Amino acid sequence: MRVGIMGGTFDPIHHGHLVAASEVADRFGLDQVVFVPTGEPWQKSGSAVSPAEDRYLMTVIATASNPRFQVSRVDIDRGGTTYTVDTLRDLRAAYGPEAELFFITGADALGKILSWKDAADLFELAHFVGVTRPGFDLSAEHLPADRVSLVQVPAMAISSTDCRRRVEEGKPVWYLVPDGVVQYIAKRSLYRKVDNI
Numbered sequence: 002m003r004v005g006i007m008g009g010t011f012d013p014i015h016h017g018h019l020v021a022a023s024e025v026a027d028r029f030g031l032d033q034v035v036f037v038p039t040g041e042p043w044q045k046s047g048s049a050v051s052p053a054e055d056r057y058l059m060t061v062i063a064t065a066s067n068p069r070f071q072v073s074r075v076d077i078d079r080g081g082t083t084y085t086v087d088t089l090r091d092l093r094a095a096y097g098p099e100a101e102l103f104f105i106t107g108a109d110a111l112g113k114i115l116s117w118k119d120a121a122d123l124f125e126l127a128h129f130v131g132v133t134r135p136g137f138d139l140s141a142e143h144l145p146a147d148r149v150s151l152v153q154v155p156a157m158a159i160s161s162t163d164c165r166r167r168v169e170e171g172k173p174v175w176y177l178v179p180d181g182v183v184q185y186i187a188k189r190s191l192y193r194k195v196d197n198i
């Protein structure tokens with residue numbers, strides 16, 4: 002079985018994430034892509050991230066219609082700071098030794114990967130797939146060539162930061178995130194200043 006892993010804070014999940022996963026699934030003939038919302042990400046600057054359960058539910062809503070997309074709670078249920086080395090060990094244990102694991106990252110995340118915990122071990126645990134992202138250079142020169150692939154995906158100039166800012170400013174996020182995620186954000190009053198609720 003060939004399993005893609007798309008880790009992210011998903012605050013909120015948007016069409017950039019979904020297109021990246023879909024393209025890599027097609028290119029590598031993946032049987033599944035598992036979206037893994039982070040528990041407590043340690044390299045996110047700025048304000049605190051939304052509760053894990055909200056990010057988890059938005060990820061479930063966004064992926065529900067695709068039979069090849071799954072969502073895993075491993076990073077949320079482990080508790081504490083999320084490290085990809087733990088994600089990969091947990092998913093290896095869940096899928097067994099025969100599974101081929103492909104960890105999908107945008108160009109921004111791939112550029113910082115050597116700063117991740119136990120970075121040298123990561124490339125033993127999975128094949129890494131870096132995807133293009135508007136505004137970032139995609140390069141794997143710093144990484145082991147046989148364990149990293151680069152994939153061009155349709156350019157989606159969308160970020161979770163921009164989606165949060167738009168909601169805070171009362172601007173629409175329709176078509177940047179799936180419809181059900183727009184509705185979930187409104188229902189839970191996410192990303193609004195307290196005096197806007």
Ligand SMILES: Nc1ncnc2c1ncn2[C@@H]1O[C@H](COP(=O)(O)OP(=O)(O)OP(=O)(O)O)[C@@H](O)[C@H]1O
Nearest residue numbers: 008009010011017106107110134157159160161162
């Ligand atoms: N528009 C996009 N195109 C390609 N890859 C993306 C895109 N947006 C995010 N990714 C990748 O998806 C993964 C998870 O991203 P994350 O959940 O941090 O979203 P983000 O939009 O970067 O969030 P934020 O703006 O809050 O930093 C990362 O590997 C990131 O590089």
Ligand SMILES: O=C(O)c1ccc[n+]([C@@H]2O[C@H](COP(=O)([O-])O)[C@@H](O)[C@H]2O)c1
Nearest residue numbers: 008009010042044083084085086117118
């Ligand atoms: O393992 C680490 O030290 C590490 C540091 C930063 C990010 N990551 C992972 O990279 C993925 C994208 O993270 P983020 O913060 O850009 O949403 C997600 O799965 C994180 O757990 C992992």
